[in-house]
Amino acid sequence: MICPxxxxxxxxxxxxxxxxxxxxxxxxxxxxxxxxxxxxxxGARALEVRRPxxxxxLDGLVIPGGESSTMTxxxxxxRLDEAIRCFSxxxxxxxxxxxxxIAVASVxxxxxxxxxxxxxxxxxxxxxxxxxxxxxxxDIDVVGWERPFRALFIRAxxxxxxGSGVRVLATFAGQPVAIADGRTLATVFHxxxxxxxxxxxxxxxxxxxxxxxxxxxxxTADATGEPGPEPAAxxxxxxxxRPA
Amino acid sequence: xxxxxxxxxxxxxEGAPLMSDTSIGTTVVKTGxxxxxxxxxxMDVVTADHARIAQDAGAVAVMALERVPADIRAQGxxxxxxxxxxxxxIVEAVSIPVMAxxxxxxxxxxxxxxxxxxxxxxxxxxxxxADEAHHIDKxxxxxxxxCGATDIGEALRRIGEGASMIRTKGEAGTGNVVEAxxxxxxxxxxxxxxxxxxxxxxxxxxxLHGAPFDLVLYVHEHGRxxxxxxxxxxxxxxxxxxxxMQLGLDGVFVGSGIFKAAPGVTDVDExxxxxxxxxxxxxxxxxxxxxxxxxxxxxxxxxQAMVGIELDSLPxxxxxxxxxx
Numbered sequence: 001m002i003c004p005x006x007x008x009x010x011x012x013x014x015x016x017x018x019x020x021x022x023x024x025x026x027x028x029x030x031x032x033x034x035x036x037x038x039x040x041x042x043g044a045r046a047l048e049v050r051r052p053x054x055x056x057x058l059d060g061l062v063i064p065g066g067e068s069s070t071m072t073x074x075x076x077x078x079r080l081d082e083a084i085r086c087f088s089x090x091x092x093x094x095x096x097x098x099x100x101x102i103a104v105a106s107v108x109x110x111x112x113x114x115x116x117x118x119x120x121x122x123x124x125x126x127x128x129x130x131x132x133x134x135x136x137x138x139d140i141d142v143v144g145w146e147r148p149f150r151a152l153f154i155r156a157x158x159x160x161x162x163g164s165g166v167r168v169l170a171t172f173a174g175q176p177v178a179i180a181d182g183r184t185l186a187t188v189f190h191x192x193x194x195x196x197x198x199x200x201x202x203x204x205x206x207x208x209x210x211x212x213x214x215x216x217x218x219x220t221a222d223a224t225g226e227p228g229p230e231p232a233a234x235x236x237x238x239x240x241x242r243p244a
Numbered sequence: 245x246x247x248x249x250x251x252x253x254x255x256x257x258e259g260a261p262l263m264s265d266t267s268i269g270t271t272v273v274k275t276g277x278x279x280x281x282x283x284x285x286x287m288d289v290v291t292a293d294h295a296r297i298a299q300d301a302g303a304v305a306v307m308a309l310e311r312v313p314a315d316i317r318a319q320g321x322x323x324x325x326x327x328x329x330x331x332x333x334i335v336e337a338v339s340i341p342v343m344a345x346x347x348x349x350x351x352x353x354x355x356x357x358x359x360x361x362x363x364x365x366x367x368x369x370x371x372x373x374a375d376e377a378h379h380i381d382k383x384x385x386x387x388x389x390x391c392g393a394t395d396i397g398e399a400l401r402r403i404g405e406g407a408s409m410i411r412t413k414g415e416a417g418t419g420n421v422v423e424a425x426x427x428x429x430x431x432x433x434x435x436x437x438x439x440x441x442x443x444x445x446x447x448x449x450x451x452l453h454g455a456p457f458d459l460v461l462y463v464h465e466h467g468r469x470x471x472x473x474x475x476x477x478x479x480x481x482x483x484x485x486x487x488x489m490q491l492g493l494d495g496v497f498v499g500s501g502i503f504k505a506a507p508g509v510t511d512v513d514e515x516x517x518x519x520x521x522x523x524x525x526x527x528x529x530x531x532x533x534x535x536x537x538x539x540x541x542x543x544x545x546x547x548q549a550m551v552g553i554e555l556d557s558l559p560x561x562x563x564x565x566x567x568x569x
Contacts, residue, residue: 028531029283029304031276050532066280067304067340074302074531099280111339126339132363133387135273138266154277155341155363193276 021059021207024049026084028074030066030099034192038200044207052083060093060207063100065154065190068126069114072103076115088119093210094184095203101186102126102157109160119184121163128158128175140177140189142170142198149196151177151189159188183210269386271408277341277363277388278409278472281305281495285485285527286474288312288499290330292337297516298502301523305341305364307497308334313370313417314500314550317562323371325353328360335361343390348568349375358387364409365389369567370416370499377569382406392476394427394565396434397453400463403471404456410469412493413565414477417500419552421478421487423565428475428491439467477565480505480549482529482542489533496530498523504550518547 023039025032027048036046039062047054055061061084063071075081088094094117096104105124108114129135132155139148151172159176162168170178170187178187185206191199267273284304289295290312298306310326311319325346335342341363346353348367353374357365367380369392379402382389388408393399399410412431414424434453441449441464450460462470475488476497485496506518525542532538560566 027283031279031282033282034279050535066282067284069299069340070284070302070304070527074528077528131361132277132341133358133361134268135277136266136268137270137273152273152276154273154280190276193272193279 020045021204021211022047022057023060023062023204023207024054024058026061026063026071026075026080026100028066028078028080029070030064031097031190031192032064032066035062035064035097035200038192038197039204042197042201042204044200044204049080050078052079055080055083055087055092058087058092059211060095060203061087062203063094063096063103064192065098065100068099068102068157071099072115075103075117081115081117084117085119088117088183091183091210091214093203093207094119096120096184096186097192098154098156098188098190101159101188104184104186105159106163107161120179120181120186121166122159122179122186123161125158125160127155129153129156131155138172140170140172142178143168145198149191149198150194151191152193153177153189156188159186274386274388274408275471278390281409281474282472283531284495285523285530286343286495286497287502287523288497289334289503292333293516294503294519295334295337295342297520298523299338299340301520302527303340303523304495305343306334306338307343307345307366307499308362309345312500312503313564314419314504315417316370317417317564323347325350325357325371328356331357331360331362345371346380347371348373349378349380351380354380354385354389358385362387367391367407369413369564373567379405379569382408390474392565392568393431394568395430395453396438396463397455398568399431399469399473400453400455400459403459403469407471409472409474411474411476411497412488413568414475414479415553415555415558416477416564417553418478418555418558419480419501419504419550420555421480421484422555424475424477424479424488425491427477427565428488428493431469431473432492435463435467435469438464478552479526480552482525482539482546485526486529486533486539489530496526498526500550502526506547507551508548522546522549 021044023044024047025035039046102124104117104119105122106118107123109125135154137152140151166179166181168176281304286305287298287303288307290309295306308331316323331344343364344357344362345366345368383406390409391402391407392413393410412424412427446460450457472494474495475493479498480501502523505522506515509515528542
């Protein structure tokens with residue numbers, strides 16, 4: 001499929017730009033601009049994604065915060081849900097924040113009719129901490145990080161009953177608030193609003209790792225004429241999630 | 245006066261666990277919430293049924309009202325905060341955030357709305373102003389506020405008072421987008437002009453526009469307001485909504501434009517279907533505001549839009565955009 005962004009980069013003859021990973025931010029609704037800025041601050045290129053065909057050229061995808069019912073409806077209506085599932089099945093890293101975390105979960109408690117992607121084996125509870133008035137900020141400890149992370153919980157969901165293949169990367173008051181398996185990350189808070197880019201850096205590092213593994217696999221396949229080994233996604237986000 | 249809560253001194257009524265480093269209602273929690281509405285549509289609703297139609301169409305929030313602006317305009321008299329029962333019925337009906345309006349300067353209406361647990365308060369010129377000189381001190385509340393503005397000075401004064409979100413005033417209840425365009429052009433134009441000024445010219449700008457200096461400095465440095473800026477007042481079609489987005493606004497409020505559409509239709513079910521189609525089309529127009537093919541697709545077959553009012557025919561005392569100081 002033709003990718004206007006990569007073609008443009010190639011026509012500039014700019015190998016440095018072409019090497020920077022291209023991370024899509026789902027831009028149907030919500031805080032996509034903030035994610036875009038944060039991704040660019042940590043050295044990635046960012047693309048606002050509104051159409052399924054845009055996914056084919058991405059190294060990773062962020063599903064931002066916003067109103068989950070709006071976002072999941074638009075995802076379904078514009079057939080982005082199928083495209084994102086395919087992207088993920090092919091090994092593409094996906095990160096959902098807040099409403100995005102609801103979108104990637106396998107079960108949305110109390111809203112069985114709400115469209116969802118089902119990328120991550122977890123049960124999510126919408127507005128688990130209440131409405132806007134009790135929304136809050138707090139420090140959370142993240143596995144492998146020395147300094148705590150100041151997290152904003154805005155009408156935040158909670159993550160309960162996490163599947164066995166899913167790692168808990170951070171908890172708050174005994175509840176998981178950041179979880180990941182090999183290819184999907186979910187955070188119920190808003191790293192894009194804090195100016196602390198450690199989550200974005202970790203995700204972009206992970207995207208680079210996945211791309212390198214895929215290229216090696218493709219190169220092996222070319223050399224042997226056989227399909228190469230499955231690209232090995234890094235074991236967990238925690239490993240990548242080194243402090244800045 | 246007006247002190248309702250300071251950061252952290254109200255125990256969270258629901259799930260948020262109390263911990264020493266936990267704070268609620270901070271500026272970033274309030275303005276961050278407003279950021280989540282971006283690229284979305286907030287719809288005025290007067291009944292639980294309307295609220296569900298709005299939610300199913302993809303609204304990011306609803307504004308719970310007793311009367312939409314077009315009816316407030318038609319019926320006249322003093323327009324006040326809605327009955328709490330009306331608001332609670334709408335809160336019960338939907339899972340998306342619920343906003344409600346209080347009168348300009350009416351501290352107690354705002355306290356009541358906060359106590360009801362609404363997610364956002366609109367200190368609105370659509371209601372009859374309660375104070376002719378002062379707006380509410382919005383820093384004193386844990387619930388965030390949105391306020392109308394017609395120009396950069398007014399926008400920055402409201403933000404200075406603690407507004408977490410700004411919207412154009414437009415001319416509510418007219419179905420005529422021209423005033424909203426005027427206000428959007430004015431604010432966006434001033435932002436561009438402010439960026440081009442030399443630093444030593446900023447104080448004169450602040451003086452001329454009656455704007456707090458620190459916020460003038462912020463806009464000069466960042467090229468945007470420190471909070472999101474939505475369109476409101478007169479948006480009636482998907483094209484109107486996309487137009488406001490192309491002017492550089494972050495999202496759209498639709499007041500009378502949806503539930504005053506299909507004026508000739510009397511059958512309730514048929515009318516509700518017309519409301520749904522229009523609401524959904526406006527949501528999609530805001531997402532794909534820069535894609536004319538998609539805008540053409542969603543604009544088809546929506547039936548009749550609300551009957552608009554030509555602003556030249558509106559006497560000065562019936563204009564709402566002039567309210568607020």
